[in-house]
Amino acid sequence: MSRLEAKKPPLFISYPLTKDMFSRSLSLLSRLLKSCYGPAGRLKQLHNGVGGYVCTTSQSSAILSRLSVSDPVLSVLTASVQNHISRFSDCGLFTAILCCSLVENFKSLNVASHTIIKISQHLLSLCMDYLKSEACGCRVSVDFSNAETLFCLVRSVLTSKPACMLNRTEVDHLTMLVVRAFIFTVPCHVETSAVLGKCVVVPVKGRRVLDSTVLPGLLIEAPEIQMAKPLTVKRACSNMIKIALFCVSMSGDCFSTEEGTVTVHHGISLETSELNQLLAVARQLVKDEVGLVVCQKVIHPSLKQYLKESHVIVVDRAGLSLMEPLSRMTGSKPIASIHLLSSSCYGSLKDVCIESFASKHFVHLIPKDTVVCSLILCNRNETAWEELKHACETAEHVLQLTVKEPLALLGGGCTETHLASYIRHTSCSLSTGTFKDIDCSRTQYQLVADVFCRSLESVACSLNHDDGEILTDMVYGHCWFVPSGFPSVSNWSDLVSKCSCGINGNTENLSWRLLPCQSGSPMIQDCPKESSVKIADFLTLDCFAAKCSGLQVALETANLILDLSYVIEDQN
Secondary structure, three states: OOOOOOOOOOEEEEOHHHOHHHHHHHHHHHHHHHHOOOOOOOOEEEOOOOOOOOEEEOOHHHHHHHOOOOOHHHHHHHHHHHHHHHHHOOOHHHHHHHHHHHHHHHOOOOOOHHHHHHHHHHHHHHHHHHHOOOOOOOEEEOOOOOHHHHHHHHHHHHHOOHHHOOOHHHHHHHHHHHHHHHHHOOOOOOOOOOOOOEEEEEEEEOOOHHHOEEEEOEEEEOOOOOOOOOOOOOOOOOOOEEEEEEOOOEOOOOOOHHHOOOOOOOOOOHHHHHHHHHHHHHHHHHHOOEEEEEEOOOEOHHHHHHHHHOOOEEEOOOOHHHHHHHHHHHOOOOEOOOOOOOHHHOEEEOEEEEEEEOOEEEEEEEOOOOOEEEEEEEEOOHHHHHHHHHHHHHHHHHHHHHHHOOEEEEOOOHHHHHHHHHHHHHHHOOOHHHHHHHOOOHHHHHHHHHHHHHHHHHHHHOOOOOOOOEEEEOOOOOEEEOOOOOOOOOOHHHOOOEOOOOOOEOOOOOOEEEEOOOOOOOOOOOOOOOOOOOOOOOOOEEEHHHHHHHHHHHHHHHHHHHOOOEEEEOOO
């Protein structure tokens, strides 16, 4: 009999935020995430300590999914940020850094946690109301008739991922490709509700980034295709190519014995019976003038040979991931049984041709109306390619979110400093009735508002990794970076030319304030003005929906953590 151990009682940890271990872990996580932030962020290498795959990245999704977090409170924080990333793809580091900063600063206040929570919720509502108002000075409208704003959004995503190892020319090239791929996925004809198409990424590793391109339709890798031979394909009467899409194996394998009992009469061969059924399907396909057969799994060699002799193109091993875009692009319904074949399941294509990239051969399926496209994505090595793939998918998702809400926020830390300036101004002009509704004093409100503003500004400061000074102007509330090597007594106007987002130039007699500001220092802040310029070349922009969500998630998660009184941990 094995030895039995007595069950251990659960471990009760009271007021976990007061423990030194939590403070150290939170500070370490905050420093780690801040060091990754922005175009100049430092890369991290992550592995499991016993060998295996090593991930080189600065992206929050890759870091948080591979980071082992043992503290239960920090697990709440990381899980909350990961949930945000799964929904919006962008602004993960912004959300995580802001949440860490809010928790660190809130717990240092000598104010009751329930009071902090109520005040911070009011501050959040002020921010959201401002961001969604026409008077907001840190957002721009996105005009889809002018591609320049779309280029700015995509370029901002690509340049924020240093592990992609892209130069300026490569960023511009990929920006054009991502926007073009996105436009391909927008349907030309909309009746009731528009549904965006899909961009399928085709990997080509070990080639130049500038070799990347985008094609309408789908590319399916087909090593058996011979480039030298001319491609002959059967067409229907309408000059379109009929396509049959199979999601069932056509290899002629016998039934698995795990699926039940099969009774076979004497002299009957299951293999022969199955092959005869497949050939009957092939004859029906030829009779129905099908010109292309695509199978998710394997097709029997005899079946392939018969179809090829009948001028039908055959592609097998297409894989599960291509089934949905194939079905959508061609209008075909995936056929799940070789015993039930209906002509209503067929789809159609405009053309089929052969494409070659590097040493790979592809069948290129060209639809009549393009809602699916293929992005042939190249990069020098596997690590850089994986980062680039994720960055391009994030950029595509940002454009999709922008279609729903055609707005963007100024990037480069300018939205954070502008919001902080707005909150400082607004919090000083609140009526006494507001404090009564919140059930707090004016002093308590100002303390929490100051912490909230300093937390926003700390996110902007995290973009600077080179020890230079960080400024905010007192007119627009934007963020300005001073190159390192200049003393703090310098005339700042001589050292800066453009704000971090690129929308404001140093053409006025601006007054400056150093960041980060000291806690509790008196601050008189006018309401920040809206910039007169609406759009400029190479403007740094952030996704409106993703950043608004990140702001909400960061503050609500910080409030949840602040409200924790006990952690009950099972020790068994």
